[in-house]
Amino acid sequence: MLEVLFIGLSLGSVLLLVALGLAITYGAMGVINMAHGEMVMVGAYVTVLSGIWLGANIFVAIPLAFIVTALLGLLIEKLVVRKLYGRLLDTLLATWGIAILIQQAVRLEFGLSFFGIHIEGLGPGLQNVAVPEFLQGAFSIGGAEINRYRAFIILVTAILALLTWLIMYRTPIGTQVRAIIRNPKMAAACGIDVERVNALTFAFGSGLAGIAGVMVSGFKTVFPDMGTPMVVDGFLVVVMGGVGSLLGSVFSAGILGEINGLVASVTNDILARAVVFGIVIAIIILKPKGLFALKGR
Amino acid sequence: MLSKRHTIWAIYAVFIVLTMAAPLVMDSFWLNRVAKYLVYGMLGIAVALSWGYAGILNLGQGLFFGAGAYMLAMSLKLASATSLQQGSDKPVPDFMMWNAEPGAPTELCCINKASFLWLPFQSQWFGVLMGLVVPMAIAGVIGTIVFRKRISGVFVSIITLAVVLLVRLVVIDAQPITNGFNGLTDLGWLNVGGFEFDPYVVQTYYLVAISLAVVLIGTRLLVETRAGLILQAIRDDENRVRYLGFDVPTYQTFFFAVSALIAGFAGMLYVVVSEFASPTFLDLQFSITMVVWAAVGGRASILGACLGAILINTISATVSETAGFAEGWKVVIGLVFVLVVLYLPRGLAGIAHDLLDRLRRRTPADTVRVGDATGASQLAE
Numbered sequence: 001m002l003e004v005l006f007i008g009l010s011l012g013s014v015l016l017l018v019a020l021g022l023a024i025t026y027g028a029m030g031v032i033n034m035a036h037g038e039m040v041m042v043g044a045y046v047t048v049l050s051g052i053w054l055g056a057n058i059f060v061a062i063p064l065a066f067i068v069t070a071l072l073g074l075l076i077e078k079l080v081v082r083k084l085y086g087r088l089l090d091t092l093l094a095t096w097g098i099a100i101l102i103q104q105a106v107r108l109e110f111g112l113s114f115f116g117i118h119i120e121g122l123g124p125g126l127q128n129v130a131v132p133e134f135l136q137g138a139f140s141i142g143g144a145e146i147n148r149y150r151a152f153i154i155l156v157t158a159i160l161a162l163l164t165w166l167i168m169y170r171t172p173i174g175t176q177v178r179a180i181i182r183n184p185k186m187a188a189a190c191g192i193d194v195e196r197v198n199a200l201t202f203a204f205g206s207g208l209a210g211i212a213g214v215m216v217s218g219f220k221t222v223f224p225d226m227g228t229p230m231v232v233d234g235f236l237v238v239v240m241g242g243v244g245s246l247l248g249s250v251f252s253a254g255i256l257g258e259i260n261g262l263v264a265s266v267t268n269d270i271l272a273r274a275v276v277f278g279i280v281i282a283i284i285i286l287k288p289k290g291l292f293a294l295k296g297r
Numbered sequence: 298m299l300s301k302r303h304t305i306w307a308i309y310a311v312f313i314v315l316t317m318a319a320p321l322v323m324d325s326f327w328l329n330r331v332a333k334y335l336v337y338g339m340l341g342i343a344v345a346l347s348w349g350y351a352g353i354l355n356l357g358q359g360l361f362f363g364a365g366a367y368m369l370a371m372s373l374k375l376a377s378a379t380s381l382q383q384g385s386d387k388p389v390p391d392f393m394m395w396n397a398e399p400g401a402p403t404e405l406c407c408i409n410k411a412s413f414l415w416l417p418f419q420s421q422w423f424g425v426l427m428g429l430v431v432p433m434a435i436a437g438v439i440g441t442i443v444f445r446k447r448i449s450g451v452f453v454s455i456i457t458l459a460v461v462l463l464v465r466l467v468v469i470d471a472q473p474i475t476n477g478f479n480g481l482t483d484l485g486w487l488n489v490g491g492f493e494f495d496p497y498v499v500q501t502y503y504l505v506a507i508s509l510a511v512v513l514i515g516t517r518l519l520v521e522t523r524a525g526l527i528l529q530a531i532r533d534d535e536n537r538v539r540y541l542g543f544d545v546p547t548y549q550t551f552f553f554a555v556s557a558l559i560a561g562f563a564g565m566l567y568v569v570v571s572e573f574a575s576p577t578f579l580d581l582q583f584s585i586t587m588v589v590w591a592a593v594g595g596r597a598s599i600l601g602a603c604l605g606a607i608l609i610n611t612i613s614a615t616v617s618e619t620a621g622f623a624e625g626w627k628v629v630i631g632l633v634f635v636l637v638v639l640y641l642p643r644g645l646a647g648i649a650h651d652l653l654d655r656l657r658r659r660t661p662a663d664t665v666r667v668g669d670a671t672g673a674s675q676l677a678e
Contacts, residue, residue, distance in 0.1 A: 032451065083639055088451050089354050093592060094638040096585055100631030108624055124624075232462065232581060239455055270470045277463035281456055285442060288452045 002144035004265045005258065010150035012257020013157035017212035018234035019241075019249050020164055021205035026235075027244030028181045028201050031081055032092040036234065037227025038102040039069045039206045043213020044222040045106060048127045052120055057132050058214055065210035072102075073206025077199050085198075099227070107224045127222040135218075153215050160208065161250055167204075168246060177201055181244040236280045242290025252291060256280070304653060309517065309600055313510045317503075325497040332496075332505040332570045334610040337590065338603040339509050339563040342516050344591035345602035347556035350520050351549060352532035354454045357461030358560050358587050361432035363578035365561030367468075367481070368431055370574035371415060372424025375405075376485030388419065391483070392476040409473040421488060425565065432561030433554045440550030447546075449535065458581065465579035480575025487569045496570050505566050509603075512559055516599050519555070528552050589630070593637050595646025605645060 018040060025033050043065035050056040050064055076098055084091045108114070109122040121127060135152050138145045168174040176197050179187040188194045212230075220226065237256060241248025256276050264272035283291065319331055340362060347353045374380060380388040393408050406413050417423045439460065443453055468475050475481070487494040494501045519525055528548050531538045539545050568574050577583060587606070594605015613630070617623040637644060 080635060080639065089454065090638050090642070092451075092454070093585075093588065094635050096589075097631045097634030097638070100627055100634070104624060104628045104631065108628070111625075114625070228581060232458070235455070236459060239452075268470070270466050274463050274466035274470065277459050277466070281459045281463065284452060284456055284459070285446060285448065288446070288448050 002142060003146075004261055006144065006146055006150070007265075008258035008261025009254070010147075010154055010257070011260050012254045013154045014212075014216065015233055015237050015257055016161060016250060016253035017153075017157050017215060018209065018230050019237040019253055020160060020246075021208035021212070022231070022234045023238045023241070023244075023246060023249040024164070024168075024177070024208075025202055025205040026238055028177050029081075029198050030085065030088055030091075031202070032088060032095065032235070033081075033202075033205075034092055034095040034231055035076065035099040035102060036095075036206070036209050037229070037231030038099045039073065039209035039227070040213040040216060040230050041106070041222075041224065041227040042069050042072060042102065043210035044129075044217035044220075044226065045122065045127070045213075046210065047129050047214045047217040048222055049119075049121045051129060058129070058218060059132075061214045062211055065214045066207040069210025069213070070203040070207035074199060074203040076206075077202040081202065082195070082199075099231075103224045103227075124224060129217040129222065131218045149218055153218075156211070156215055160211065161246075164208070165246060173197065173200065236277070240280050240283050240290055242292035245290065245292040248290055248292030301653065301657065305600075309513065312600060312604070313513070316506045316509065319506070320499045320502060325499070328499060328502045329497050329570060330614060331611070332502045333567065334607045334614075335505050335509045336563050336567045336570060337587075337606040337610050339512055339566070340560060340587050341590050341594060341602035341604075341606035342512055342599055343556045343559040343563065344587050345594075345596060345599050346516055346520070346559065347553060348588065348591060349595075349597035349599075349602070350525070350532065351528055351552045351556070353549065353553060354451075354588070355457045355553070355556070356454045356581075356584050356588070357457030357459075358556075359579050359584035360457070360461040360464055361436060361557040361560035362564040362567070362583075363461075363464070363468075363574070363576075364432045364435060365428040365564030366568045366574040366578055367475070367564075368418075368428035368561075369424045369487075369565040370481040370484055370568045371418040372421045373484040373487065373568065373572075374481050375415065375419050376421060376488065377483055378485070379483055380485075390415070390476075390481075392479070393473065396473060411471070411474045414474060428561055428565040429558060432557040432564075436554040436557030437550060440553040441546070444546035444549040444553075458584070461579055461584055462581060465576050468576050468579065475576075478576060480573060480577075482573045482575075484568065484572045484574075494569055496572055501569060505570060508562065508566060512562065513599065513603060516555075516559070520599070524548060524551070589634050591644075593633060593644055595644030595649075597643065598646030598650075601644055601646025601649070608645075 018036070021039070022033065022036050025031050025036070046065040046068050047058055047061040050061045054060070056064075076095075080094050080098060081091060084094060105111075106122055107124045109117070109119045112119065113123065131149055135149045138147045139151075140146065166174075168177060176187065176192045179190065179192060180194055180197060180201075184194055216226075216230075237253045238249055240256070241250070241252035256279070259279060260272045260276050263275045287293070316335060320328060323331065340358065343361070344355070344358055347355045347358070374390050375388040379391050387405060389403055389405055389408060393412060394403065397403070397408050401408050405415050405419070418427075439457070443456060448456070469477050471477075486496075492500070494504060520528070527538065527543055531543075531545055531548055535545060564574075564578065590606035590609050591602035592605070593609060594603065595601025609630070613626055616626045616629075641647060643650070
C-alpha cells in the first residue's frame, strides 16, 4: 500500500512539475500555451545533448535547461503571445503552431538534416538519458521498496514549488504578478509595467517546464512528440485546481497522481488515465472555476 | 449587378460544379485521394458551424468523426470476406478469433464477454443509422449538461478535449471488441441495393461529392433560418439573447448536435473511402488539425472552412510526394498557422470577402448597400 501511495505521489509530482509553469502563465497572463509541452521536450533534449557533448550529468542540465527554455519562452512571448493578449482561444491555436515548429526544429535538426549534417542526440529517433549511479536502484522504508529516482523527482518538485511560492508571495515582482492575476488593467493603472512582468513570467514558466523536461528524461524515452500528452495533463491539473491558484495546482496534481497510481495498481495504466480524465471532466462541469478559485469581483 | 448574397451562392455553385467535374481529369487513384479531402472538407464545415457560428470551439470534434467511423466500420468489418472465413457460418471479426479464449464458441454472441454488442451490426443499415445517431446522442448529452450549466468559452473546449481523450483510452482498452490500437481494418464494401462501393470507383467519389454538396448547402441554409440567426446572436452576446427570452442552451445544444452529426457522417464516408477506422481519429492532434483547417480557410465561413481543409490536404499530399519534404512541410503548416492567427483571423474567406466588397464598391448602383458591410454582417457570411 505504501508503495502504491508513493508511486501516486511521484506521478503527482511529475504532473505538478509540468503544471507549475502553466499555472503561472495561464493564471497570470490568460495564455493557453500549447507549446509548454515542447518546452518540456526541449528541456529533455538539453539533458541528452549536454550528456553527449559536454559529458555532463543531469545536475548540470537543470540550470542549462532552465536558461535555454526561459530564453525560448521570452522569444515566443515577444514574437507571438504579446500580440494575442485577451484572445484566449487564439493563443491556444497560435501556440499549437509554435509547438509544431519546435517539434520539427528538433526532428530536422534545425533544418541541417536537409544538408546532410546530423547532430548526435537530435533527429526523429528515440533518445535515452543515463541517470547518475547514486540515483539508480531502490531503498526500502517500512518494508516498501522506494525507487531512488522517483524520490529525487519528488524532492526537486517540492523545492521548485517552494521556490515558486517564495517568488510569488515574498518578492516585489511576485506581488506584481499576483496583482496582474487579479486585475491586469488595475495593475497597470497602479504603475506596474504589465508587459515587462508578463514577459518575465512567461520566461519563468517556460524555464520551469525546461527543468521538468530534465527530470522526465531520467525515466522516459526522449523523442520530438513527447510533449503533447504532458501539456494536456498539466493543463487539466491547472484548470481543476483553479486558475491562478498555486495551491490549487499542488493539490489537484497530488489528487490526480494518487488516483492514477491507485487505479493503475488495480487495473492498468490506460484505464487509470481514463479515470483521471473522467474525474477532471466531472470537476470542471461541477466547478468550472476549479477547486481553489480566486474570489474577486 | 448581383447582390452579395447571390455572388456567394454563385461561388458555392462553382465549387460544387468543380467537385463534380473532377472525375473528368483524374484517374481512380487521385479520385480516391480527393474523395478523402472532400471528407475533410465536410469536417471543416462541422468545425465552422460550431466554432464560427455557435462560438463553441470544440477541441473534440474527432470524437464524433470517430464515433461515426467506428459504427459503420463495425458493420463493414462483419461484411468482409475474412469475417466469414473464421470457421463459422456466421461472420466473426478475425481479431476476436485471435484473442479468443481456448474453447470459446466462435459465435458473435459469446466469443468474449462484450462481443454481443456487435450482433445488431450484422445489418449494414443498423451501422449506418448508429453512425448518425451515436454522434448526435453524445453531443446532445454533452451539450445539455455543459450548456445548461452555462459553461462557456475555454471551459467547453477543455471539456470536449478531455472527453475525446477519455473515449480514446476506453476504445484502446476495450481491445476485445475494438481491436485496440490497431483499429478496425480489412473492411468490406458498403453495399447499397446490390451495388458495392469499391473505394476506387467513380461512383464512390460521387457518393462523397454529392454528400458534401448536400451538407454544404444544407448547413448554409440552416444558418440562414431564424434559429441560425438566434444562434449567431448567442455567439455575439449570450446574456442579451437570454434576456430577450430565448432558451439559449436549447439552441446551442441543437447546433452542437448538428455539427456532431456532420462530423459523424464525414467519419462514415471516410471509412467507405479509406477502409479503416482507428483510434488515431480520436487523437488530440487530429481534432486540433481540423480546427487549423477551418482557421486557415476562415472560421466563420462554411465554404471557407471546407475549402481550407481541401486546400491544405491537397497541397500537403502533393508536397509530401517529394522525398524529404514531408517533414519540412509540417514546418510550413506550423508557420502558416501562427501567421493566420496573428494577421488573418478571418482566414482566406476574410480576404475573399474584402476583395468582393472592394469590387462592389466600384459599381455606383450598389453604393447604398456598402454601408451595411460591417464586421458583424461579414462574420455572418
